[in-house]
Amino acid sequence: MVRDIIPWRRKKDGMQVTRRRAEDDNPFLALHREIDRLFEDFFGSFEPGLLHGRGNALRQQADAWSLNVDVAENDKEVRVVADVPGMEEKDIEVDLSDNLLTIKGEKQQERDEKKADYHVVERSYGSFHRSIPLPGGLEQDKAKAKFKNGVLTVTVPKSPEARESRKQIPVTTG
Numbered sequence: 374m375v376r377d378i379i380p381w382r383r384k385k386d387g388m389q390v391t392r393r394r395a396e397d398d399n400p401f402l403a404l405h406r407e408i409d410r411l412f413e414d415f416f417g418s419f420e421p422g423l424l425h426g427r428g429n430a431l432r433q434q435a436d437a438w439s440l441n442v443d444v445a446e447n448d449k450e451v452r453v454v455a456d457v458p459g460m461e462e463k464d465i466e467v468d469l470s471d472n473l474l475t476i477k478g479e480k481q482q483e484r485d486e487k488k489a490d491y492h493v494v495e496r497s498y499g500s501f502h503r504s505i506p507l508p509g510g511l512e513q514d515k516a517k518a519k520f521k522n523g524v525l526t527v528t529v530p531k532s533p534e535a536r537e538s539r540k541q542i543p544v545t546t547g
Contacts (some may be wrong), residue, residue: 424448440503450530458523467518474505
């Protein structure tokens with residue numbers, strides 16, 4: 374029909390004209406958009422911090438190996454607590470340099486289960502790496518790391534100068 378080759382269509386009331394895009398009729402562009410959508414559903418959006426898409430399998434797997442940390446500071450020290458379930462002390466490396474705390478770890482699991490009617494062999498490997506900037510005025514040479522029940526606690530004391538340099542500022546109205 375002639376209306377199908379015209380690059381615009383009128384609404385039923387005849388008042389508003391909408392222009393059709395050229396890519397609406399191009400099958401290659403439609404295929405390109407569909408492939409983009411499939412990749413986005415599987416891998417997720419490439420924008421940091423956004424979880425996007427239905428499947429998102431790789432992003433969910435990466436999140437399973439991410440390191441959750443809590444950072445707290447008081448008058449005497451800075452404390453970083455990291456959850457590393459299923460890991461052992463020998464699998465974790467902690468480094469503090471130029472007020473940058475780096476926690477690395479590698480996990481390797483193997484399971485071999487043999488029963489009368491089945492044999493299961495599973496292997497999983499993964500590693501994580503997290504760097505956390507810390508405030509200045511710390512005594513880095515006195516830092517301590519403790520590991521217990523899948524929780525790593527790193528404590529870095531503040532220097533005497535840093536403890537004394539804190540000044541309370543009064544808040545006034547007006």
